Amino acid sequence: MARHRLFLPDADPEPGTHLTIAGQEAHHAARVKRMAPGDALELLNGRGLRALGTIQGFDREPGQGRGAKPEWVLRVLVTSAEREAPLQPRLRVLAGVPKGPHLEEMIDQLSQVGAAAWSPLVTTRTVVSPRSGKMLKAERIASESAKQCGRAWTMEIGEPVPLDDALADGRQGARPATRVIVADASGGVYEPDGSPDLTLLIGPEGGFAEGELEAARRADAAVCRFGVHVMRVETAAVVAAGIILDAERRRPRP
Amino acid sequence: MARHRLFLPDADPEPGTHLTIAGQEAHHAARVKRMAPGDALELLNGRGLRALGTIQGFDREPGQGRGAKPEWVLRVLVTSAEREAPLQPRLRVLAGVPKGPHLEEMIDQLSQVGAAAWSPLVTTRTVVSPRSGKMLKAERIASESAKQCGRAWTMEIGEPVPLDDALADGRQGARPATRVIVADASGGVYEPDGSPDLTLLIGPEGGFAEGELEAARRADAAVCRFGVHVMRVETAAVVAAGIILDAERRRPRP
Incomplete structure (x- = not known):
């Protein structure tokens, strides 16, 4: 089966980088995909990046605003990162x-x-x-x-x-x-x-x-x-x- | 624009045949497409027929069953009919x-x-x-x-x-x-x-x-x-x- 992918439009990490990912992608990985520390991920930014990472752990942080639910935060270690050229033609x-x-x-x-x-x-x-x-x-x-x-x-x-x-x-x-x-x-x-x-x-x-x-x-x-x-x-x-x-x-x- | 088509699964007419068409196709031609006598139609039966026809007129026949609405009936003269071979390959x-x-x-x-x-x-x-x-x-x-x-x-x-x-x-x-x-x-x-x-x-x-x-x-x-x-x-x-x-x-x- 295909490896789980995260789409991170603002990321452009080098190998060895520790990423902290909040929001929908973290929630989805934690609650829907039920991923665990040690699981491998593919990271894309939509502008040529294809990186691999390993889940280091999940945190729960207080939500923004009064009465907001705690948010999932995902910690990922980037293990490799390539920049692909756009498809030709x-x-x-x-x-x-x-x-x-x-x-x-x-x-x-x-x-x-x-x-x-x-x-x-x-x-x-x-x-x-x-x-x-x-x-x-x-x-x-x-x-x-x-x-x-x-x-x-x-x-x-x-x-x-x-x-x-x-x-x-x-x-x-x-x-x-x-x-x-x-x-x-x-x-x-x-x-x-x-x-x-x-x-x-x-x-x-x-x-x-x-x-x-x-x-x-x-x-x-x-x-x-x-x-x-x-x-x-x-x-x-x-x-x-x-x-x-x-x-x-x-x-x-x- | 494409010619209006009727799908008549049970028809396999020769040129010169007068067809009487009831049901959805007649209703659609009369009320949705607002076609008129003299208009040309293409007729397909899904088994190789490609025929052309001309609308002769519309009739209103009493509906089946108590309280049923009158039904549209479409009269078509078949002007040409070809049998196409299935696509190759x-x-x-x-x-x-x-x-x-x-x-x-x-x-x-x-x-x-x-x-x-x-x-x-x-x-x-x-x-x-x-x-x-x-x-x-x-x-x-x-x-x-x-x-x-x-x-x-x-x-x-x-x-x-x-x-x-x-x-x-x-x-x-x-x-x-x-x-x-x-x-x-x-x-x-x-x-x-x-x-x-x-x-x-x-x-x-x-x-x-x-x-x-x-x-x-x-x-x-x-x-x-x-x-x-x-x-x-x-x-x-x-x-x-x-x-x-x-x-x-x-x-x-x-």
């Missing part, structure tokens, strides 16, 4: 915000499949515009998912990007240089080319408008098909991301 | 039953990505055993999804399969002959080989037991890795299915 996914609970599902799945970042894509047919509460929730899910699936780098959640801006990023000579891939039934199979930076555009429900596809082709985007049936936004996003990353892994990196 | 996915709402999500996504069938996989670490209510729900979701994503063939929902039986199906000389693919972090990239019949095995939470992986290798199963992070069962199933079908599409069929 870097794949940024721009996709519309699916309705209802499907946004959480999409963020979680994109994180598991190894996307580097997600931003809402703004198109002429985009219906759902994310409120700030939804974006904060997306960030919480990305953190939780990084811990669950053992990512050293948390998937970034970005601001909405209009289609024209996304296409401009892919034009020859554009900085930052990225290869833009547009998922559409009119395309062929994805051909990996070893680019270190990829941007995948997933159309809204109803697909891209014809003028949008023409603009994508004029901007030298790769229009590709990732399945034979109609896929909902969240399914298309995770399946296309999985296919692209797998195809690039088949090809030796430069 | 045929990909059967065997995966544990995820907890809570994730089963519905997995069935829907496997259907969108083009899997031919799903059955629960029984392993030593399988925790959740599906009750018959869950299996019936899985069938309803597969039908609904076929309609949504325009599949001519509904994804089949099968009985639980023990791992040993699944591996035996892949042994040389076994009938029916299928190529067995086992998703595990210890494997390499999936190499397409043009097999017309594929069986994908997704391990339970916590992964396959080591003895199970040895048995898979002894049975000549292809052990393959479909991502770099830990994926939940439902994500691994849809991503691996997408990668396999895409890799096979890159390879010309025999």
Whole structure:
């Protein structure tokens, strides 16, 4: 079974460091996982750290404020600490915000499949515009998912990007240089080319408008098909991301 | 936008047939979609039919039983009817039953990505055993999804399969002959080989037991890795299915 992981966004310890951890992570380790001194843990900070630690002990400290319950505090000795580079290639996914609970599902799945970042894509047919509460929730899910699936780098959640801006990023000579891939039934199979930076555009429900596809082709985007049936936004996003990353892994990196 | 589709499991009409459709599909077309005479429809039966029809009109018939409301009845003229072959290759996915709402999500996504069938996989670490209510729900979701994503063939929902039986199906000389693919972090990239019949095995939470992986290798199963992070069962199933079908599409069929 997988080793228990703690997500500590503010930590960046060296081996030999003694950490004192309060809050949810300490409570969870003590009461839910019922861990004990001597148990091993993995520590992630979402910014490249992958450390191992050993539980030294648990303390109970008085809670903050009148009538607050005592809080669990966890003492951990860091035994090793590595800094991992972000995954190559870097794949940024721009996709519309699916309705209802499907946004959480999409963020979680994109994180598991190894996307580097997600931003809402703004198109002429985009219906759902994310409120700030939804974006904060997306960030919480990305953190939780990084811990669950053992990512050293948390998937970034970005601001909405209009289609024209996304296409401009892919034009020859554009900085930052990225290869833009547009998922559409009119395309062929994805051909990996070893680019270190990829941007995948997933159309809204109803697909891209014809003028949008023409603009994508004029901007030298790769229009590709990732399945034979109609896929909902969240399914298309995770399946296309999985296919692209797998195809690039088949090809030796430069 | 996509044409409105009706799912008619008992219909198999020739062009020129006049259909009379009652029940949910008629109500939905009349009241939710507010369709009108002259509107075009696509008709699927889940067993290969893809027909086009034109709405001739709506009737209101007395409801069944005392006090029942009148029912909508839809009259459709079938203008064309094709029988599609099932997708090649045929990909059967065997995966544990995820907890809570994730089963519905997995069935829907496997259907969108083009899997031919799903059955629960029984392993030593399988925790959740599906009750018959869950299996019936899985069938309803597969039908609904076929309609949504325009599949001519509904994804089949099968009985639980023990791992040993699944591996035996892949042994040389076994009938029916299928190529067995086992998703595990210890494997390499999936190499397409043009097999017309594929069986994908997704391990339970916590992964396959080591003895199970040895048995898979002894049975000549292809052990393959479909991502770099830990994926939940439902994500691994849809991503691996997408990668396999895409890799096979890159390879010309025999």
